[in-house]
Amino acid sequence: MPSSPGGSRLTASLEIVAQAVAAWLEAGPRPLILGICGSQGSGKSTLARGLVERLGVPAAILSLDDLYLGKAARAVLARDVHSLLATRGVPLTHDVALGCSVLDAVKAGQQVRLPRFDKASDEPLPEAQWKWVDRPLDLLIFEGWCVGAAAQADAYLNAPVNDLERTEDPDGTWRRAVNDALAGPYQTLFARIDRLALLAAPGFEVVQGWRTQQEAELRTTLAEQGRDPALAMTDAQVARFIQHYERITRAILAEMPARADLTLRLGPDREVIGES
Template sequence: MARTTPTARWPDAVVSRVLDDTLSHDARVLGISGLQGTGKSTLAAQLIDAAAARGLRGAALSLDDLYLDRDARRALAARVHPLLATRGPPGTHEVALGLSVFDAVRTGTPVRLPRFDKLEDRRLPEAGWPWAERIDLLVFEGWCVGTPPEAPRCLIEPVNALERDEDPSGTWRRWCNAALGRDYPALWACIDRLLFLQPPGFEVVFDWRLQQEQALHSARPGGGGMNAAGIARFVQHFERVSRQALRTLPDHADQVVTLDAGRRILREA
């Protein structure tokens, strides 16, 4: 029988099994990959709590915390393509910053963990980053973690209206795909174990992202945000790489948790 995974909490048994697998392989860095809305950050937080209960020091790093600041993305947009002003797709992260955190974890060196303020669209000043003296387990989560680039021939045809209308020459998607193949493998190589949270398809991302936006509205009434039309356009920035993740990660990841459209757990492998 399928088990419900509330957006606020994962079943303790699932958390325990993921942690057991991670520790049994002496992993220092656990990667969690999953499309938008799959519950990656929630699971990461629960894993850190579960690790603490076993006397281990855990910490989380999100791919989102490596975003380039708004000004840097605007410079990219002016130099390469206007769509690079939107944070999130490959090429809009500071990969070297993530690598410096992984290096510190490996060597046991104290490190500050970067944090990005999405409301202000900028990375927080380093003085405001949480300080970690020693990390036994780093949970690194992100929407495209572990995803390989596509073959050039796959980039010819647009996958949605955004690519068709705003990237008709393919400049943006080729640039992002090149960054994914050039810069990000160094990050993926630092991951000891990779968990993929597999949804039924990309089609659920809009609904899940809309739920997230509605929750943000409830938490900060009058704080702005995107309406349904804005979300529909926004998620198209991620469709191509998300579909590549769905094609490749089930066979590449060390663990896969399969979800249905209601975020119920269908299978663990």
């Protein structure tokens, strides 16, 4: 993995997860679909890339983020269901059918293109730019902020969890639509996961800092590509954006450790402070 100030912390996560995945692969069957869940900025993508390099088996990565619907499709949801669905992120804003078809193709050992989404333009990349997998895989890593998440009981949806819900979803229409999607089509998608690993943040409070760091890195990347760094979000935009994710993230941290196959409890600097 590349050297960085947080390199030793990320290496610790990689060592633990790699040992677990190697044992799961040994036990079979293959291909194994590994779900990695973790809040924004928790290190999912870095961990996934490290696992592919470390394990030395035919492997690929699919991010839940790469299943996002484009702006036009989300505009229809915003018109027909709730205005907050114009913003990518929560269940209902992904192409679940595409995700199911990709995972099914991997399970069947078929050639498949892995979709890609460009966050700077907020649009899926053209299919010609998707990653081509032309051989059977032993491992497909499916990573994302709510991969494997469960829906909440209706009673938990009554009270808003933040200002976004309080002021822009006062009657709960948005959060109930999102929860219904999570209870239905998303469970069909997540049922294709064989093993689930959770990178558990110490609390939602750290997520804004982690996500702000991601946007700073995106600005650097855009500049290096000759693109406009202003395509990345400002700190103020990040603060509002993450409120879309708060409800489900808090629910994941509360309930998923009891059922995940592996949970790494992270500290504020993403250091591993425990595992189960």
